[in-house]
Amino acid sequence: MKTIHIDVAVIGAGSAGLPAYRAAKAAGASALLIEGGPHGTTCARVGCMPSKLLIAAAEAAHAAASTAPFGVHVEGSIRIDGREVMQRVKSERDRFVGFVVESVEGIPAEDRLTGYATFIDDNLLQVGDHTRVHARSVVIATGSSPYVPPMYRALGDRAIVNDDVFSWDDLPRKVAVVGAGVIGLELGQALARLGVDVTMLGARGRVGPLTDPAIREYAQNVFSEAFRFEPRAEIEAATREGDTVHLRYRTSAGALVDDTFDYVLVTAGRRPNIDKLALGNTTLELDQTGMPVYDPLTLQAGKHAVFIAGDANGVLPLLHEAADEGRAAGTNAAHYPNVAPLVRRAPISVLFSDPGIAMVGARYADLAPGSFVAGEVSFEDQGRSRVMLRNRGLMHVYVDKATRRFAGAEWIGPDAEHIAHLLSWALQMNLTVDAMLEMPFYHPVVEEGLRTALRNAVAQLKSDQ
Incomplete structure (x- = not known):
């Protein structure tokens, strides 16, 4: 049985684990990346990328079947070859996974360890049946798995x-x-x-x-x-x-x-992959689900030298959030006991349907009744949307009555993924609805619908005065 002494052990080489390892190294610590399963991240293997490949095929089929209202008639029926669809999904998926695997293989061999890790105590890990790792700090970045009732x-x-x-x-x-x-x-x-x-x-x-x-x-x-x-x-x-x-x-x-x-x-839904870590062998405080009690800002479990990042903590299961948390956890693990809170970006969530669904900032359910106005626009008569026959959608933008600042939005509509980025930037910059309306809106674009919603919010603010 080999024993390794290291500053930071990172369990999991996915979207949070890889940034955690690199951040720990950048902070001057020695670090070890431990992975028991296949490399390639959930996003690349079975999440974001293959699902978007399937969605892209679906969009192509829908577009081909929806040309007649434009006066464009496709002779004969549209034929969808399921085998060809899935072949492209899998081949392109494998290409994306390959890029991630190449990145992992670029990490020095002495910094990589293959095997499933379990805790023997707070600072000692058993990896497979071959290695023990004594770490000054540990980052848990084991991801999550689908739950089947x-x-x-x-x-x-x-x-x-x-x-x-x-x-x-x-x-x-x-x-x-x-x-x-x-x-x-x-x-x-x-x-x-x-x-x-x-x-x-x-x-x-x-x-x-x-x-x-x-x-x-x-x-x-x-x-x-x-x-x-x-x-x-x-x-x-x-x-x-x-x-x-x-x-x-x-x-x-x-x-x-x-x-x-x-x-x-x-x-x-999904559940954090923590059940095989033998956390009961540690002195970490666990909640009723077996999850370590941790600070969502510093990602630290109590006062221990253990940090939890990415889907493993279940806070915001999104790739960019996992990467941010991984960097913060790796940096804090390297600097332990001196830790710093993670400064999160403006909340943004996108559902890649057609029309798309997006949410930015505060949800409707999070806002205090009477504290905000909801500017509204229907995309059914919005110019550019109607031109493209993509005129389905409804948007609400929430503006705080006291400060006139943009607080959040929920909507379904065309180009939602792009409008969501504009709104998340406005939120992170603490813009008021007035400042947002001073920004340029080209004509004709779908974003003019957003301007209509903002103007509607301003009209409601005036009526409330």
Whole structure:
């Protein structure tokens, strides 16, 4: 059994772990990167990139089938070859993974260790059956995994998670998507546009991350046109029948439905990968789920030399947030016991549907009633959106009454991913609605819809005076 003494041990070589390792090295510490699973990050392997590849194919199919209103007629029917679709998804996915693997392989061999790590005590790790690592500080950056409720585990390979979709060689005929969160909506709409018969079964009326009732209702209507969507379904039974799955569920209207599917795609959230770390061997304070109690600003677990970054802490499971947290955790681990709080960027969230969904800053649910106005715009008559026949959407921008500062926004609409960046920059710069309206808006662009919403907020502020 080999023993290694190191300043900082980083468990996990993903979107948080790699920046944590590099930050620790930049701070002058010796560092070791420990990884038991495949390299390549969740984003590149089974997350952001392969899902966007599938969505890109779906957008191409939808565009090809939607030319007639422009007077452009495609002769014959559109043919979607599922095998070709999945071949491109997997080949391009492998290319993205390759870039990450190359980056990892560029790290000195003596700074990399292969094997799953468990804690023996606060500062001692067992890696595989071959190495013990004594670290002055530890960064936990083990990521997260999809959660599958017990009801679906008995379905075997007919119950899948998003990771499994990108292993398909061909597209299935019929799929039930359980969960109407970000992953469910993105994949559900993409599969439907690629010719898969999709039924989406949500719970509690959820539509992605939206909390604004008006925006959520609008989005629900949009997605209901794309596939069967029951946002408040109650699933009573799930049974395997050969190579199919039989679901019995009750709709919000009380109707009992029996249906059969090739697969059930379970998108019921993700759980931090901490169960195999043997955290019970440490003196860390653990909550009722077994998660270390930690400071979300410094990422430090109590007063211990342990820091938790990225999806492993479950705060903001987004790549850019994971990278920021990784850098902060690595720096704090190197400088321990001197730690500094992470300065977070303006909150931004994007759902890559069509129309897109985005949220910036404070959510509607986070704002105190009566403290803000909600400027509104419908994209149904917005000039450029109508020109492109992409005129579906509703936006609310929230402006604080006392300061006139932009506080946040929730919306569904065209080019949401791009408008979200403009708004996140405005939020991070603490701009007022008046300063935002002084910025240039070219004509004709979709962003003119944002200007309409801002003007509507100003009109409401005047009426409240």
